Amino acid sequence: MVRVSTSSRDDLAESLRERGLRVTPQRRAILAAFSAGENGHVTADDVFERAVAGLPELSRATVYNTLGELVRVGLLQRVDGAGPTLYDPNLDRTHHHFRCLRCGSLSDIHLEGEEDVQLAESGYVVERTRVTLEGLCPTCATTGDRRR
Amino acid sequence: MVRVSTSSRDDLAESLRERGLRVTPQRRAILAAFSAGENGHVTADDVFERAVAGLPELSRATVYNTLGELVRVGLLQRVDGAGPTLYDPNLDRTHHHFRCLRCGSLSDIHLEGEEDVQLAESGYVVERTRVTLEGLCPTCATTGDRRR
DNA sequence: ACCTAGCTTAGATCGCATCTAATTTACGAC
DNA sequence: GTCGTAAATTAGATGCGATCTAAGCTAGGT
Structure with a gap:
């Protein structure tokens, strides 16, 4: 070899x-x-x-x-x-995802103000938070509104 | 019949x-x-x-x-x-989910302060937001820490 | 009572993921 | 360098959740 x-x-x-x-x-x-x-x-x-x-x-x-x-x-x-x-190899703990309902693409996004969010229920031990927004990505939002 | x-x-x-x-x-x-x-x-x-x-x-x-x-x-x-x-038949728009990493259960949860969260990137049309917290549910958190 | 688009069916098929059991290999100890 | 062993790899089988197919049935409008 x-x-x-x-x-x-x-x-x-x-x-x-x-x-x-x-x-x-x-x-x-x-x-x-x-x-x-x-x-x-x-x-x-x-x-x-x-x-x-x-x-x-x-x-x-x-x-x-x-x-x-x-x-x-x-x-x-x-x-x-x-x-x-x-x-996803992006290990940035502050990034989340956006899934486009039209083209299916997944992009990394960032949120502002999330540090102030509190879990209303008690007793849970939270290890990580996954946030996925869904809708239309910038490309699909500007090229028609049909859902695939 | x-x-x-x-x-x-x-x-x-x-x-x-x-x-x-x-x-x-x-x-x-x-x-x-x-x-x-x-x-x-x-x-x-x-x-x-x-x-x-x-x-x-x-x-x-x-x-x-x-x-x-x-x-x-x-x-x-x-x-x-x-x-x-x-x-999930719960149509309450304000509820989210907690997935237990030990027992695998999924529970409904609520968050406080989420209305102030903003998407940092522009151009996206957000239709819905899915939040899933992961960690230990109340039952598993009080009955040992082993991961399954 | 009739018509037909919408619904249901058994079973085949699909896609993603995991398992199996045998073989090979990385790498610490000498 | 060589040896030993636990770790890693392999081809192919298997599993599971979900979808598809093509034929038959039915809810509900007229």
């Missing part, structure tokens, strides 16, 4: 090792698939397609296993909804 | 007719399945099990078709997440 010299800033490998995960070619390829993307919200299948291009032996099971591990250690966030699960 | 006398307050039938949907025994049974439930967050399969008990010919396809129609006309709300889709 060709020995690939580690790049001077091998962040990906380091972030895995820090969390007790082994570094494998498969995991490098899977992590690299997120840098390749535009908005960063990708399906497991997107990741597989991108990663298998440079690693033909890759199995889908590995993609699912690895995505699960990466979510577990906090390097990715799952975004569930209708359709396949999306994985 | 036995003619069932309509109850004095046949809300279910009326709410269907108002929205241009026909009233059928299947749809009555499906709607009735929501009254039978405790918290009201049920899966399509829960609905099928409850409804088929009194209507043995009922098909799953009808349950899915009908749930889809009821969501479309606004009588139910879909709640997506990991696992099967839940259907």
Whole structure:
């Protein structure tokens, strides 16, 4: 096998090792698939397609296993909804999502004033808050109002 | 077939007719399945099990078709997440959800101060807001901290 | 009583995800 | 460098929730 010299800033490998995960070619390829993307919200299948291009032996099971591990250690966030699960590498704790009801796109958004929101009921231990706004994205809002 | 006398307050039938949907025994049974439930967050399969008990010919396809129609006309709300889709008959626009990371239960919650939250980005047309808090529900928070 | 768009049906099919059991590999210990 | 082992990977089977199909039935208007 060709020995690939580690790049001077091998962040990906380091972030895995820090969390007790082994570094494998498969995991490098899977992590690299997120840098390749535009908005960063990708399906497991997107990741597989991108990663298998440079690693033909890759199995889908590995993609699912690895995505699960990466979510577990906090390097990715799952975004569930209708359709396949999306994985979001944006770890900014203050960002939320907007889902367009017309084109189906998912975008990152930010909210102002959310720090003052209180849970009315007591007894719950809140670990995280997921906010998803739904409606029309800027593109769809200006190109007609039909719902798909 | 036995003619069932309509109850004095046949809300279910009326709410269907108002929205241009026909009233059928299947749809009555499906709607009735929501009254039978405790918290009201049920899966399509829960609905099928409850409804088929009194209507043995009922098909799953009808349950899915009908749930889809009821969501479309606004009588139910879909709640997506990991696992099967839940259907929520609580139409209170101000309620949100709490998902317990230990037992998986979904509860209705209310938030205070949310009316002051603003979307930082512009160009979006917001139709609805979904907020899901995650963590430990009151029961799980007081009976140990292990994650399932 | 009739007509027909709307509804229901059993069963096939689909898509996403997970599981299985065998094999390979990363990497710490020596 | 080599060894040992737990961790990771694999192809393919399996599972589950949901949707589709094509044929038959029915609610409700006229």
